[in-house]
Amino acid sequence: MRFFCGITIYHPSDSDIVYISELSRVFEQVIVFDNTEGCISNLNKTILDDSNVLILSNGKNDGLSFAFNEICFYFYNGLDEVRNSYVCIFDQDSRIPQLSIKNLMSVISRQKHNDVAIYAPRVAYGDSIIDCKPEVTEAEWVISSGSFLNLELFKDIGPFDENYFIDRLDYDYCYEARKQGFKVKVIESTVLRQKLGEPKALFGIEYSEHNSIRNYYMARNRVYFYLKNKEHFSFLYLRIAISSLKQLVKVIIFDSEKMKKVQYILKGSWDGMNARMGKLITEVV
Known part of the structure; x- marks a missing residue:
């Protein structure tokens, strides 16, 4: 089982850069897609020194859908074998602690997942308190950030619809996956903290x-x-x-x-x- 990561950034803060460095210690490789206009933003030496971090940029803001597609196609086209390979995608508003990411990987590794397009953590908005459960449940849709996409199924489902730019691209991708008979699952024992407005x-x-x-x-x-x-x-x-x-x-x-x-x-x-x-x-x- 192989796990990769892609994160989109836009005028990243220092804490965003620190988090990218943390992700590089958990995943086999991390792709950073910089949507900041003009040039690659303040990705300091800490990031550039991480040998498993690659920075991509078009020098403009093409939106989340385009960035996620570039990340997924990089891995899909670059790997000799995509079977049993997952890419976890993030936007910069989301955080999952390293131990929780490792828990997600562990649970995914134990699943029978030939027909599962996406595994995702449970989402908590703001400071809300929720009880974590050990079950893996099926869902209608999940947010894109923090989700593990099954690379083997990525091309079958089709790329993210780049018409969206931001918002609803995750719902659309999950809808396409379910329409083709694949499943979307939530790992209830891990929580992603997300800011919503x-x-x-x-x-x-x-x-x-x-x-x-x-x-x-x-x-x-x-x-x-x-x-x-x-x-x-x-x-x-x-x-x-x-x-x-x-x-x-x-x-x-x-x-x-x-x-x-x-x-x-x-x-x-x-x-x-x-x-x-x-x-x-x-x-x-």
């Missing part, structure tokens, strides 16, 4: 607030996903309308910069309907 509370209700651009991608990619898979969903436009309305109501009730975010959500929905995908280039006015 800006944690807020109002009237005793806790919620996560996202900026305008993230609201744009959430709205646009939701519409794109449903239209892309329209033959598999009944009441398609009703689903889109209800989901978009929920997002709008949440913003209007809870968020700051309400009008700006409403504009971005409407713009995102319109662009999704018209398949205007990729990176948002201009601000909504």
